[in-house]
Amino acid sequence: MKVVKSVRSLVSQMRSSLIVGTLLTVGAATGFSQADSRGKQLYVNCTICHQADGGGSALLEAPAINNLSEKYIVEQLKKFKAGIRGGHPDDITGLRMLPMAQTMVTEEDMQAVAAYVASLPSSSKEPTIEGGDATKGQAAYAVCIACHQPNGIGNDLLNSPSLIHQYDWYQLAQLKKFKSGIRGADPRDITGAQMRPMTMTLVDEQAMKDVVAYIQTLSQ
Amino acid sequence: MLEKLLPAASTYAKDIDGLFDLITYLVGFWFILAMGVFFYLVFRYRRKPSEKAQYITGETHKQKLAIEVPHYLILLCDIAILVLTFIVWHHVKIEKPPAEDEVRIVGQQWAWTFYHSGADGLLGTDDDIAKVNELHVKKDTVYHYKLESRDVMHSFSVPVFRLKQDTIPGRIIEGWFEPNKTGEWDIQCAEMCGVAHGIMAARIFIETEEEHAAWIAANSPNSADTSMIAKNETVLETQAQEDRSNG
Numbered sequence: 001m002k003v004v005k006s007v008r009s010l011v012s013q014m015r016s017s018l019i020v021g022t023l024l025t026v027g028a029a030t031g032f033s034q035a036d037s038r039g040k041q042l043y044v045n046c047t048i049c050h051q052a053d054g055g056g057s058a059l060l061e062a063p064a065i066n067n068l069s070e071k072y073i074v075e076q077l078k079k080f081k082a083g084i085r086g087g088h089p090d091d092i093t094g095l096r097m098l099p100m101a102q103t104m105v106t107e108e109d110m111q112a113v114a115a116y117v118a119s120l121p122s123s124s125k126e127p128t129i130e131g132g133d134a135t136k137g138q139a140a141y142a143v144c145i146a147c148h149q150p151n152g153i154g155n156d157l158l159n160s161p162s163l164i165h166q167y168d169w170y171q172l173a174q175l176k177k178f179k180s181g182i183r184g185a186d187p188r189d190i191t192g193a194q195m196r197p198m199t200m201t202l203v204d205e206q207a208m209k210d211v212v213a214y215i216q217t218l219s220q
Numbered sequence: 221m222l223e224k225l226l227p228a229a230s231t232y233a234k235d236i237d238g239l240f241d242l243i244t245y246l247v248g249f250w251f252i253l254a255m256g257v258f259f260y261l262v263f264r265y266r267r268k269p270s271e272k273a274q275y276i277t278g279e280t281h282k283q284k285l286a287i288e289v290p291h292y293l294i295l296l297c298d299i300a301i302l303v304l305t306f307i308v309w310h311h312v313k314i315e316k317p318p319a320e321d322e323v324r325i326v327g328q329q330w331a332w333t334f335y336h337s338g339a340d341g342l343l344g345t346d347d348d349i350a351k352v353n354e355l356h357v358k359k360d361t362v363y364h365y366k367l368e369s370r371d372v373m374h375s376f377s378v379p380v381f382r383l384k385q386d387t388i389p390g391r392i393i394e395g396w397f398e399p400n401k402t403g404e405w406d407i408q409c410a411e412m413c414g415v416a417h418g419i420m421a422a423r424i425f426i427e428t429e430e431e432h433a434a435w436i437a438a439n440s441p442n443s444a445d446t447s448m449i450a451k452n453e454t455v456l457e458t459q460a461q462e463d464r465s466n467g
Contacts, residue, residue: 045415048415049415083352087352088352089326089333089335089350089351089352092328092370092371095328095329095330095331095333095352096328096329096330096331096416098330098331098352098353099330099331099416099419099420099421100415100416102419103416103419
């Protein structure tokens with residue numbers, strides 16, 4: 001009888017400790033999800049290309065986004081969602097953003113994810129493009145200063161993004177897209193339309209490489 | 221049967237639906253019959269204290285008939301399904317009626333781009349209309365499509381057409397369809413192609429002749445809206461050239 005009693009008490013102890021353990025786990029999990037921001041949760045969809053630190057991936061042709069301001073990210077998400085940016089049939093990488101931006105159902109979602117991304121620290125990127133002359137690029141950059149600032153940090157009041165801590169291959173690709181009308185040619189893209197005449201001042205690919213080489217020096 | 225759940229909007233949809241119905245009825249008939257016989261036997265010959273169970277080896281001709289008869293009948297059903305499948309396959313995938321219009325379909329992660337032939341009905345000319353996630357076709361017109369992929373495998377699926385065709389990078393896959401019902405329907409990707417595969421959706425607009433002509437007129441590269449963009453681009457280029465020559 002004693003043995004049966006002790007087994008019963010052991011089972012009862014185990015059961016109560018299991019219940020307490022479960023409650024503690026649920027409590028901890030709930031506390032964690034509450035502390036965790038909605039922006040961080042939504043950003044999980046983006047990490048496949050833009051990585052958990054927002055640093056982007058050259059392999060997937062995804063730019064760094066942790067250098068961008070909250071306002072600029074929201075504006076770009078709205079543009080991607082409406083097909084104003086990345087809606088051109090030849091914009092292969094831009095089109096990838098169309099369904100991803102659609103996962104942000106409301107403007108609050110966009111604000112939340114943008115706030116989270118903007119809170120991530122950014123860092124300078126290793127140069128990948130050869131043959132750019134930063135000295136010549138500095139002269140070409142003169143026309144960019146009005147919006148992107150002499151130090152390339154951009155200006156939210158003018159809706160211009162930061163250019164520092166961004167990959168050179170991405171910047172070159174975007175200049176080409178602006179120039180060819182793959183980006184910024186949609187009649188609804190007001191800020192894109194501002195960039196198009198600016199890229200026309202860059203005569204050829206060499207001029208684009210030069211200005212990108214100069215922009216890279218601003219990140220140092 | 222299937223049309224009650226999903227409208228059919230292509231000429232060959234009824235052939236595929238017919239095949240679907242035939243397979244469902246035949247398989248359903250044999251399934252219900254087999255289950256019925258099974259449960260009847262389980263109940264009829266359940267354990268009784270007065271009877272001793274027999275061990276039947278199934279070696280006599282009479283005993284074998286219980287298996288052989290349904291076996292051959294099911295084989296006959298299989299042959300009927302196979303013959304009809306080959307006929308429908310030949311009609312849908314092999315035999316192409318002459319084209320009245322054509323469209324180029326390009327899949328990529330995660331969007332469909334449709335190159336419409338424009339007013340001249342020919343692809344690769346200046347009046348082609350490129351649209352992302354929007355396919356506009358004319359009712360009662362035979363279309364030949366050229367299917368391509370820019371990156372990985374996709375599958376061009378139009379449920380109302382009962383059409384599903386894989387795209388393979390590096391290949392141009394040709395096929396046809398003839399829409400026979402106006403309306404706006406879904407296009408989807410039916411091959412896992414990456415993180416946003418599930419939302420790689422587009423729309424097909426099946427229009428009457430008048431509606432389609434009006435759409436072409438409003439969207440062809442020579443129309444007022446698009447020529448304005450081209451004009452702006454020319455102005456920008458000219459300005460840039462002037463700026464360069466001035467200094």
